Amino acid sequence: xxxxxxxxxxxxxxxxxxxxxxxxxxxxxxxxxxxxxxxxxxxxxxxxxxxxxxxxxxxxxxxxxxxxxxxxxxxxxxxxxxxxxxxxxxxxxxxxxxxxxxxxxxxxxxxxxxxxxxxxxxxxxxxxxxxxxxxxxxxxxxxxxxxxxxxxxxxxxxxxxxxxxxxxxxxxxxxxxxxxxxxxxxxxxxxxxxxxxxxxxxxxxxxx
Numbered sequence: 143x144x145x146x147x148x149x150x151x152x153x154x155x156x157x158x159x160x161x162x163x164x165x166x167x168x169x170x171x172x173x174x175x176x177x178x179x180x181x182x183x184x185x186x187x188x189x190x191x192x193x194x195x196x197x198x199x200x201x202x203x204x205x206x207x208x209x210x211x212x213x214x215x216x217x218x219x220x221x222x223x224x225x226x227x228x229x230x231x232x233x234x235x236x237x238x239x240x241x242x243x244x245x246x247x248x249x250x251x252x253x254x255x256x257x258x259x260x261x262x263x264x265x266x267x268x269x270x271x272x273x274x275x276x277x278x279x280x281x282x283x284x285x286x287x288x289x290x291x292x293x294x295x296x297x298x299x300x301x302x303x304x305x306x307x308x309x310x311x312x313x314x315x316x317x318x319x320x321x322x323x324x325x326x327x328x329x330x331x332x333x334x335x336x337x338x339x340x341x342x343x344x345x346x347x348x349x350x
Contacts, residue, residue, distance in 0.1 A: 165268055167248060168249070170243050236275045311334075
């Protein structure tokens, strides 16, 4: 008697998911720079960036990555600050400044997608500390950020980026970008899904 074969089935459920870049798409400018100026004042802001000029020049020359330069800037401004103090400043910034940086058109689009039953994901390279409160009020389902902890500026990795201005969605896990926002918002994720399945198969073969 032959042993019964076990067949594993993978079920893929299509879902409408909208990914919004926070800085520059939802907001009119990079909120990290505005937050640093808000928390450290104009003089502290200017002095800090003057002292960090070598890293910023290296970034412009592509000698170091944008993320590496941002990490050094964050560590300079907030590395010695307690988490409680940092959190208080983030809350104040979210209440007093952030509402004035939001693009009305982007906010309307988020509300429209939510009403249509889409899952809204906010993506940002900035710390999530001042984004959380706004996202909760707006009804966003998830926030995908490079997490920033004051002590070590640790970060998680982006999964997928939604860029409204450039009509582009990028899945960083498979390094694929598509300029097909209308169809992607309608749930047509087949190319992303196929690429992810192929990557998983390759990883499984490599592990055998």
